[in-house]
Amino acid sequence: MNMLWRSILCVGFALAGCAATAHAQTFPIDDSRSQVLGGTVAMQWQDFFPKRHSSSLLIGQFTVAVHLDVAAWQGRYARIYQRLPAQPNSPITARWQSQGRLLSGQIRSGERSLVYQGTIHSASLQDTFVVHIEADGDRLTREQALEFSFEIELESP
Amino acid sequence: MHPTRIAQYSLLCSLLVSLDAIAYVVNIGTGTRAVYLRVGDGIRAGAANYAGGGAMATGGAVSLAQVTVAAAAVGNSAEQAMTGNGRLTSDYDDFTFCEAGQIYIGGFFRLPNTANQNATLRVNAPANLVNATGDTIPISQIRWSSSGIGDVPPHPIADGTFTGGTQTLATDFLRNTWRETCHSFVYRNQAIVAAGTYNARVVYTLATP
Numbered sequence: 068m069n070m071l072w073r074s075i076l077c078v079g080f081a082l083a084g085c086a087a088t089a090h091a092q093t094f095p096i097d098d099s100r101s102q103v104l105g106g107t108v109a110m111q112w113q114d115f116f117p118k119r120h121s122s123s124l125l126i127g128q129f130t131v132a133v134h135l136d137v138a139a140w141q142g143r144y145a146r147i148y149q150r151l152p153a154q155p156n157s158p159i160t161a162r163w164q165s166q167g168r169l170l171s172g173q174i175r176s177g178e179r180s181l182v183y184q185g186t187i188h189s190a191s192l193q194d195t196f197v198v199h200i201e202a203d204g205d206r207l208t209r210e211q212a213l214e215f216s217f218e219i220e221l222e223s224p
Numbered sequence: 225m226h227p228t229r230i231a232q233y234s235l236l237c238s239l240l241v242s243l244d245a246i247a248y249v250v251n252i253g254t255g256t257r258a259v260y261l262r263v264g265d266g267i268r269a270g271a272a273n274y275a276g277g278g279a280m281a282t283g284g285a286v287s288l289a290q291v292t293v294a295a296a297a298v299g300n301s302a303e304q305a306m307t308g309n310g311r312l313t314s315d316y317d318d319f320t321f322c323e324a325g326q327i328y329i330g331g332f333f334r335l336p337n338t339a340n341q342n343a344t345l346r347v348n349a350p351a352n353l354v355n356a357t358g359d360t361i362p363i364s365q366i367r368w369s370s371s372g373i374g375d376v377p378p379h380p381i382a383d384g385t386f387t388g389g390t391q392t393l394a395t396d397f398l399r400n401t402w403r404e405t406c407h408s409f410v411y412r413n414q415a416i417v418a419a420g421t422y423n424a425r426v427v428y429t430l431a432t433p
Contacts, residue, residue: 095246096246098247101248102248103250106251107253108250108251109253110252110255111255112255112256115258115274116260117334117400117402118316118402123399125255125336127253129250131250198250200252202252204254204255204334205336205399207252207254207255209254210251210252211251212249213249214248215248215249215250216246216247217246
């Protein structure tokens, strides 16, 4: 057996090992086929006219077509979460409305929120999220990249 | 270590790194900058106030503060209250913020910034009020006091007197905060001057960082 085939077999063993030892563990989900519609989100002052005491809430909205590759976990009972990493410059709150395949919800940066709970019956989960963003305009001083990710927790048998 | 074992570890590591990097990325921009100042009457677009979703507009008549001094009182140093003709309500919420005869001054600026940066309010005044025949009264004969209905000191603009030229009225128009006050103008009446109507125009400027 040459080195290439040995390497491929090793990857196969590694994946099988992941599936076999998944109890109470969290795995990232491949959502590389998700697509954000539109470019940079133009944040607007919630109240363009500030109140007599400082008011600086910024709001924005975007739409994302979510495509989660869950083929590796078909037939398993699982919870899927959307996660937004902590934002060092400005705390962010995201609220999204789904079309029903996944759950609507909200997260603050540094947290995660449930988007699916149940048995996985298909190789992929797809939905469209309309996401509303809130940020503190006193702290959001430059363009910022928000990296939303998904992770899966498998129910212990 | 066996060469095959080395290959196995390196492949596994690269697989995990690849999965960790998965995410959809959204870039969000900052808030827009804006600056607003109303002195005297001013106008706005539509009937709704700003708290009710109204929109700003530029324009309106130049407000006038005036007083007529009786001949017997000219130059006797008895101060004469001047009467302004601008609107008395705040465009923020239509609250009647000024007393009758006062001149409204209010504004804000929007700036996405972590520093407590302030805008600066200045006024530029000519050296004198002038009548039709060229007689003058020093602009320093006019002073003002600040107040606002329901407001308590310190007011956004301190009491003062025109000095002629550019003078700074406030350096603490904090970003993202509405600031407003009302001015009562007073003619100090400290000199005997020729009869006539004396005019001067002062211009207020709100400068942002």
